[in-house]
Amino acid sequence: MSRTVEENKALLEKYPILRQRNVYTGEPIDNNDEYTYLDAMPKGWAKAFGIPMFEDIQNEVNTWPKEEQEHFFFTDIKEKFGELRVYTSHMTDNLFNILEAYCAISRNVCIVCGKLDVPMVNRGWISPYCRDCALHADIECVDDYDDAVKDERKEIVENLLFSIYKDGKCCPQAIDISQYVKKVRDYNANRS
Numbered sequence: 234m235s236r237t238v239e240e241n242k243a244l245l246e247k248y249p250i251l252r253q254r255n256v257y258t259g260e261p262i263d264n265n266d267e268y269t270y271l272d273a274m275p276k277g278w279a280k281a282f283g284i285p286m287f288e289d290i291q292n293e294v295n296t297w298p299k300e301e302q303e304h305f306f307f308t309d310i311k312e313k314f315g316e317l318r319v320y321t322s323h324m325t326d327n328l329f330n331i332l333e334a335y336c337a338i339s340r341n342v343c344i345v346c347g348k349l350d351v352p353m354v355n356r357g358w359i360s361p362y363c364r365d366c367a368l369h370a371d372i373e374c375v376d377d378y379d380d381a382v383k384d385e386r387k388e389i390v391e392n393l394l395f396s397i398y399k400d401g402k403c404c405p406q407a408i409d410i411s412q413y414v415k416k417v418r419d420y421n422a423n424r425s
């Protein structure tokens with residue numbers, strides 16, 4: 234997804250958090266608007282949910298005191314073990330939930346083309362791939378792909394289940410992420 238400088242300028246105006254910053258100092262980097270943090274995401278994910286995700290992050294950041302807003306920046310945005318990881322200079326409970334939600338969504342979105350509800354493919358490397366993109370990548374025959382993903386979940390999850398340890402006990406927790414999933418589905422239904 235390559236955007237023109239004009240398109241980037243419009244994006245940066247709408248979502249100031251997209252402006253590239255020095256990961257150590259947080260100082261804005263003057264790149265003539267040729268780069269935004271959308272470019273830090275693998276292409277398929279940027280296409281499928283980059284805008285909804287940064288919109289949710291921006292809306293959260295906008296509720297913070299001015300001082301904290303100005304010092305907020307991304308320290309890293311990357312793919313790790315087939316999922317999106319976003320690291321930030323500042324964290325709140327809301328921001329944590331947003332980042333966890335999109336991390337979960339990324340597990341079932343094709344990293345190449347952005348197709349929703351695709352399985353994780355584990356072939357030494359691990360990444361969510363749709364069938365078409367897998368066939369153009371390292372997996373050459375259809376049977377191989379079908380075999381590799383036969384036990385993998387394809388649908389994006391709506392509930393995040395995890396455990397926390399409290400007072401020596403394991404407590405199961407759930408975060409309902411259905412609002413984020415719905416947002417991504419609506420965005421993709423309207424995306425040309």
Ligand SMILES: [Zn+2]
Binds near residue numbers: 345347364366367
């Ligand atoms: Zn694909």
